Amino acid sequence: MMRLMLILTVLVGALFVAALAAGPANIGLFESLGALVGGDAGPLTLVMREIRLPRALLALMIGGGLGLAGAAMQGYLRNPLADPGLIGVSSSAALGAVLAIQTGLSASFAFGLPLAALVGAVIGVVLVLVLAGPRGSSLTLILAGIAISALAGALTSLVLNLSPNPFAANEIVFWMMGSLADRSMTHVWIALPLILLGAVMLITLARGLDALTLGEDAAEAMGIGLRRMRLTLIFGTAAVVGASTAVAGAIGFVGLVVPHLLRPFVGAQPGRLLWASALGGAGMLLAADIVVRVVLPARDLKLGVVTALIGAPLFLHLIYRTRREGL
């Protein structure tokens, strides 16, 4: 157990340094890290502190948050197909964020953007949980997710098309695929509080999720309040996904792939899977963000493209396995 944590931490640390070193401007590793830590008023420090550092920090936070949210939802629904991106929570958050930007709410109040995305995400999670029912069979869960994703995506496109700004309509891709290009420390500061709050809420679910593996009745007999657990899950997920989507768009599949890959290493205990998935998610998004910068440096390839290329085949595999098991 300690070994897995150690390996994942070292991996995330190495990827974080690599993310700081990756970029279109060719700067040596030690030179760039020196400029980041030492720091003068020169352009190199500006690049490291205002471009690369926020980008790497956002990948760390958002990846960690999405991995954690995926693990928590899968644990609660006892369904390996639950992922905030797939079941429409990210799309609803994106709709909230787009509404905040287009109505000017985000410009008038710094936390307007993440809070509006949080409201969108809450609506998304609640709708999914209501539509899929408390036990959430795979079929109803995925169908509910498809419907909510489609509706939120259509409304996002509508809002962006109605915008007087000619660039807005082209940003539909960003909201659906996500990107960390040209973000600044401002984005880190507006996303960090909500992601931290949501992460703390989700981590507290660990004991409850472990108990739930024995069934709802057994969990209640062990003194787990299911109502309270559900509320914590809804708001924790919404806070993490809402704040992430508000600054980086909807990035899918992180919450699906990471818990799936790490589950065997934690003895299939959903409680332990939470922190492992947080570390794994951070690693996956840092790696994906390095890939988009190395493969197509000048094209702003969307992060969601890379995560979907990894995640979609795995998703198909999971569906196939679920079907074979006769669910």
Next chain:
Amino acid sequence: MLVSVQSSSVLRALWFAGALIAAPVAAVADTPERREPPRRVVSMNLCTDQLAMMVAGEGQLLSVSYLASDRRSSAMVEQAAAYHRNHGLAEEIYLLQSDLVVAGSFSTRATVDMLGRLGIPVAVFDPAYAVSDVQDRLAQMGEVLGQQDRASALIANFEHQLARYRSDVSRRPRAALYYANGYTSGDKTLAGQILNLAGLDNIAVEQGFGAGGVIPLEVLALAQPETVITSRPFPGASRSEEVKDHPVIKTLRRKHPEAAMTDSDWVCGTPFVLRAIEDMVALRQKMQKADP
């Protein structure tokens, strides 16, 4: 020697252009025409709108595009009010019973083809990639409208004004053009040439951009331009334009936060580029004063 062009001379040139628009057609009506000039002309592109309004004789131009009335993109909003406003749709143009349509080569292909099938002649204008294209476009407009004399007068005046900007400059400050989505323009663009004529060096050229392209924020920061000239924001909000408020851009613009382009003077190859050059000369002079 510093280029010293009084802005009044530019205004005079523009007044001259305006006077030509208002001038009676009698001056050109008597000249022998190779063919009958069109009498119901419709323009469906922002740039051809402005060229046509400058060159057309009285009553010859029927309609301009709705963009000509958009204060942000068009330099001739007042004049455009006198014309019918079209949206570049084949059916509305057909109903105007036009005998010539002037369009840009980037105008909707489908519409231009449809108009061709409906038997309406379409004159297609290329966008301007250089300041020298202004004369060509004016001449082309004079040709298709049968108003060669008016076009020649506009060209002569434009060349006269332009000649003032050819002098050498003691120190050429380094600047970068920066639009939404991190787009920049090199020296093979109208905007790049405006910068060059105003005596500013373009960062994009140093970085190997001939035409336009996306310059990564960190490349721009390391190139250390003395200022970054940004386009003015559109109404409403977008993530694409948010990058112009990135802390890095704000830092680079710190010394000259007023450096901005008035887009209506920059987008089209019309004599209004003189106003854009004039604005940039003023900016350069400020920069030279601050850092001799």
